Each structure stands twice: as C-alpha cells, then as structure tokens.
Amino acid sequence: MMAKSRYFYCLFLMNSLINIINFTPRELLDTRFDGAQSSILVAVVTGTLFIYLFTKVINKFPGKGLPEIFASALPRLLASPLILIYAVLWYFAGALILLSFVDITLRFVSPDTHPTAVLLGFLAVVCLCSRIDPLSLLYGLEVTLGITLPLILYTTVKAVVNPNFSWDAVLQMMTYSLHRPDMNSIAAATFTFSGYINMAIFNRVFHGLKLKHVWILSLEGLLVLLVTFYVPIGYHGTVGVERHVYTWFTTADSISIEAFLVERMLYVFYFAYSTLALVSAVIQWHVGKELFLSQLPSTGGKPRSKLRQEVVILGVFAAGTLLLMRMDQYNLNMLGVFLLHIRWYGELLLILLLFWCYWMIRRRRA
Secondary structure (H helix, E strand, O other): OOEOOHHHHHHHHHHHHHOOOOOHHHHHHHOOOOOHHHHHHHHHHHHHHHHHHHHHHHOOOOOOOHHHHHHHHOOHHHHHHHHHHHHHHHHHHHHHHHHHHHHHHHHHHOOOOOHHHHHHHHHHHHHHHOOOOHHHHHHHHHHHHHHHHHHHHHHHHHHHOOOOOOHHHHHHHHOOOOOOOOHHHHHHHHHHHHHHHHHHHHHHHEOOOOOOOHHHHHHHHHHHHHHHHHHHHHHHOOOHHHHOOOHHHHHHHOOEOOOOOOOEHHHHHHHHHHHHHHHHHHHHHHHHHHHHHOOOOOOOOOHHHHHHHHHHHHHHHHHHHHHHOOOOHHHHHHHHHHHHHHHHHHHHHHHHHHHHHHHHHHHHHO
16 A cells, blocks of 8 residues: 655655754754844755655655665665665654753653653653554654644744734844855754655655645745744844743743633643654654664564564664763754754755666666
C-alpha cells in the first residue's frame, strides 16, 4: 500500500510548525537589527527551490529510499560514509528536539521534576514509536496535526488580537528590513522548509508523488517565519525580546484565556507542542534508524534479528541523548546553531547527489 501525496504536506507542515520552538527563533531574533527580515525572504525562495528540485528528482526513484538509490548508482566506499553521516544528522535533529523540550518542561511546567525522569519518559515513547512502519507513522502524523494545528492557530490568533500586543514595536522592527541578509539567519530560516528531506526514507511508501501548488508551501513557510519573528517582538519589545530563551513559550505564558477551562494559554500551547515535538522526534529517529540499518548485515527477513539491530541502534540513540543532557544551555544552543548550518549544506549536497545518481543510472541504460 502506497501513501498519498497529502502526507508529503504533513511532513512539511510538521517541520515548519516545530520551527517555532527550536533554535530558529533565537537565531532570527539575535540578528533582528542586522538582516533577519531580508534573510527570511531569501530563505523562502531558497527553501522553495530546494523542495521543487528534491521532489523533482526523488520522483525518478519511486518506492526507493536513500540507501537503495545510493546503492544503485554510487560505489559502496562512497555511499556508506555518506549514509552514516546523514544518519548521524537525523539522530541529532531528534535528540535536540527532545533536549529542548526537557528544558522547556522544567522551566515552564514542572520545575521540581528531575530532568533525567522527564527525558527517560520522552525516550521511552520515541524509541518505541520509531520502530513503527513508515505508513503508520504518516497516519499518526496526520492525526497529530489534526489535533494540534487548531490549538496552535488559536494561540497565534489569541496572541495577535491581545491588547498587550504592540504593533508599534512590529512597525519599528520593519524599519530594519532593508539590511542585507545574514548567512546565519538564512540557514536558520530555511529549516522551516526542511520537512521534505524526510522523504529520504519515506519515499519508500510513495509512488509517483504529485506535488501541486508549490506556492502554497512558500506562503505557509513565509507566514510561519513572519509569525515566529514578529509576535515575540510585539509582546516583549524590540530590545526586551533578547532576554528570553524560549520566546514563544514566554509569550504563551503571558496570555490568559477568559471563559475557558484552562486559564493560562501556556498549558494549551505546551500540550500542542509537546505532542508535535514527540512525533517530530519519532520521525527523525525513524529515518536515522533506517539509514543505520541499511549499513548493517542483512537479517534475511528474520524479525528477531531485525528487532535486535533496532534495539541496539535506538539504545545508542537514547544513551547519546542522555550524555548530551549534561550540556548547559549555552553549549546546547551552539550545537543547535552549528547543526542548522550543517543541515543546510547537507540538503544542498543531497539534492546534487540525487541528480548525480539519476544521471548515472540513465547513462548506464543508454
């Protein structure tokens, strides 16, 4: 059974929404006076171009993931190191999401809980769910978006129409929009469009992906980036916004809900984003696990042998995340910014490699 094209949009939407709580807002706000706004426009164009090129070339390999594509066109001495590097990047993407949410949980929801207990709970869910087959994960992602998207939209609308929101601060920020783009901000902002890259494994359940109306993805990505950037400034001011680590959670914490079961918007926002973050980490680690599995000896279709391999890989993932938890906030942020840059160049390299593989296969057939 093959997945329908709408699940591609789910992967894109998941990544663009999780962008709000990751390192992208911090990076954009750090350069708010030095080109962040023009960088957003450049990122929209670049991200849309990457999506178009990637989907164009991945369609040439229906039902195949990255390991199968590389194995058919590249020498093993080149393909194996590349796949291992990408697998590590996917692991770090999921690990950083989990570590960020452990910190958020301790700061805003349950400061008395031991961080290891919170992380172990997250790891148990993510490791178990990462073993689910790709099609079931896509179904689960669609259901998760159906639950969380209305809550996120409600939070966003509630924030913008709030009387405490300062449009003057937003208009003042716009006066800096003509500054030249900043490379750090471009790399951070393009993360909003990076959901497509999970097709490196999920393409196994797609056959003839039909991507229509790419401009919708551009518009959605632009709106998410503008909301991510301007709403915290409207609440905390052009200068005060730099004092907050998780600007959106601080913003949600300052919004009250009149005539609603929950008085503070923070709990609604936390529920929506904790659910989305866990699903996002599951997707990331599933891709990383499958990439690592492709480099291990074949199990010959034996379920127990494959289970042992998966347990070892996910065990290493969990142990590595527990070790990363020893990093302080500053070093964790530096690692996140570094990975944003590596990810951007890695996506460009992957697109070029896929075009090279397609050209090599066509050349052999000619």
